Amino acid sequence: xxxxxxxxxxxxxxxxxxxxxxxxxxxxxxxxxxxxxxxxxxxxxxxxxxxxxxxxxxxxxxxxxxxxxxxxxxxxxxxxxxxxxxxxxxxxxxxxxxxxxxxxxxxxxxxxx
Amino acid sequence: xxxxxxxxxxxxxxxxxxxxxxxxxxxxxxxxxxxxxxxxxxxxxxxxxxxxxxxxxxxxxxxxxxxxxxxxxxxxxxxxxxxxxxxxxxxxxxxxxxxxxxxxxxxxxxx
Numbered sequence: 001x002x003x004x005x006x007x008x009x010x011x012x013x014x015x016x017x018x019x020x021x022x023x024x025x026x027x028x029x030x031x032x033x034x035x036x037x038x039x040x041x042x043x044x045x046x047x048x049x050x051x052x053x054x055x056x057x058x059x060x061x062x063x064x065x066x067x068x069x070x071x072x073x074x075x076x077x078x079x080x081x082x083x084x085x086x087x088x089x090x091x092x093x094x095x096x097x098x099x100x101x102x103x104x105x106x107x108x109x110x111x112x113x
Numbered sequence: 114x115x116x117x118x119x120x121x122x123x124x125x126x127x128x129x130x131x132x133x134x135x136x137x138x139x140x141x142x143x144x145x146x147x148x149x150x151x152x153x154x155x156x157x158x159x160x161x162x163x164x165x166x167x168x169x170x171x172x173x174x175x176x177x178x179x180x181x182x183x184x185x186x187x188x189x190x191x192x193x194x195x196x197x198x199x200x201x202x203x204x205x206x207x208x209x210x211x212x213x214x215x216x217x218x219x220x221x222x223x224x
Contacts, residue, residue: 104158105156
């Protein structure tokens with residue numbers, strides 16, 4: 001298995017632009033998690049899906065952030081409009097079940113200028 | 114951008130020595146704990162876990178100790194190798210999927 005796949009690996013954009021991060025979970029996994037990692041705040045859970053349905057989005061910073069999971073093999077995290085404080089590494093993870101057995105992707109390093 | 118960030122505790126050890134990394138957790142109701150290893154440019158990787166009904170669990174070269182009285186978790190790495198250099202952080206889970214991560218400790222192994 002290729003593991004969790006994220007794209008792009010790096011993204012540089014200007015403030016105000018829309019950013020879309022993509023994730024392909026491990027085949028057969030039914031839970032998907034989006035995290036943000038910064039030096040200031042460490043690793044934070046943004047949202048997680050179970051069977052393609054958002055279960056807990058309490059970690060989503062504000063309305064500028066949205067996440068979708070249209071099918072079991074694809075999810076997006078969108079930031080519109082982006083701001084410099086959104087600069088971080090965004091990780092996607094998937095599991096069969098809960099957080100206990102999640103596997104992380106390599107992350108997308110986002111820089112908003 | 115951010116000019117002031119979280120300064121990670123660091124631990125520097127000699128190759129072959131044992132390493133001990135500590136973590137204090139916050140929620141006395143947490144009943145499951147995980148240690149992750151994160152290498153530069155990669156996502157966190159599961160190392161070992163422990164449930165609150167245990168106080169020690171061993172894996173291959175790694176041991177996790179749990180002290181619920183003082184809400185403390187430690188990771189011991191035996192015969193530390195250069196490939197062990199990474200950031201290590203603990204995670205506590207009080208409810209299913211309500212995971213909280215520690216800040217992390219940067220381990221550097223000197224050859």
